[in-house]
Amino acid sequence: MSDNEIVNLDEQHFIAAGAFCKCYQHPTDLNRCIKVPTSNKKAKKRHLADLKYYRKLHKVKVDLKYIADYFGQCETSLGAGYAYQCIRDHNGDVSQTLENYFKDADAEPQKIYPLLQKLGRYLVENRILISDIHARNILLQKNSQGEITPIIVDGIGDRVAITVLNISPKLAISKIIRRWNRFSRKELDSNAHIT
Numbered sequence: 001m002s003d004n005e006i007v008n009l010d011e012q013h014f015i016a017a018g019a020f021c022k023c024y025q026h027p028t029d030l031n032r033c034i035k036v037p038t039s040n041k042k043a044k045k046r047h048l049a050d051l052k053y054y055r056k057l058h059k060v061k062v063d064l065k066y067i068a069d070y071f072g073q074c075e076t077s078l079g080a081g082y083a084y085q086c087i088r089d090h091n092g093d094v095s096q097t098l099e100n101y102f103k104d105a106d107a108e109p110q111k112i113y114p115l116l117q118k119l120g121r122y123l124v125e126n127r128i129l130i131s132d133i134h135a136r137n138i139l140l141q142k143n144s145q146g147e148i149t150p151i152i153v154d155g156i157g158d159r160v161a162i163t164v165l166n167i168s169p170k171l172a173i174s175k176i177i178r179r180w181n182r183f184s185r186k187e188l189d190s191n192a193h194i195t
């Protein structure tokens, strides 16, 4: 498929929606999903800020092992779209959100908290700022051994000020810890705190 071709999307490709975009599976590439901004006034602006942040991460070659990568813009039958790595389990299913996992009767939160803590530390080590981390922005990817890896699909970057790579490392680190622990306190009963 050439870069200029229009990607045909419809409801059969729909994965999930957030407040600012609808996420669709790419029709011919299972490893990609396409986010189409909603009509929310802030949606386009948010996407542009996210893209700018990914550009910085790519430029300094940050290890994106716990973050869904961004591949570029495309035209779709539903308007401008943004292609990302689609997070799937070993069996091909789109991985479930942390929010859905917690709703599950078989959920084992005690097993997930250390993994989330590791994710928080990874953000600090790589100085990846988070602006909007919540349980629908983290997917739990399952491999064939049943092991789980939490992956962030949305909410990185600094949507409120100059992005992290322009601020001092010390300030960036304290910001990441503060925001991560706010998320941990609010949604995980402090069970994935980092210091």
Ligand SMILES: Nc1ncnc2c1ncn2[C@@H]1O[C@H](COP(=O)(O)OP(=O)(O)OP(=O)(O)O)[C@@H](O)[C@H]1O
Residues within 6 Å of the ligand: 015, 016, 017, 018, 019, 020, 021, 022, 023, 033, 035, 068, 084, 085, 086, 087, 088, 094, 095, 097, 132, 136, 137, 139, 153, 154, 155
């Ligand atoms: N890379 C991905 N792979 C698989 N599913 C994804 C991916 N990105 C997003 N999703 C699904 O689509 C939903 C909405 O996507 P996203 O969080 O990017 O939208 P948003 O409108 O920016 O969300 P928010 O309400 O957090 O601002 C996610 O909660 C998740 O279920």
Ligand SMILES: [Mg+2]
Residues within 6 Å of the ligand: 018, 019, 136, 137, 154, 155
């Ligand atoms: Mg989201």
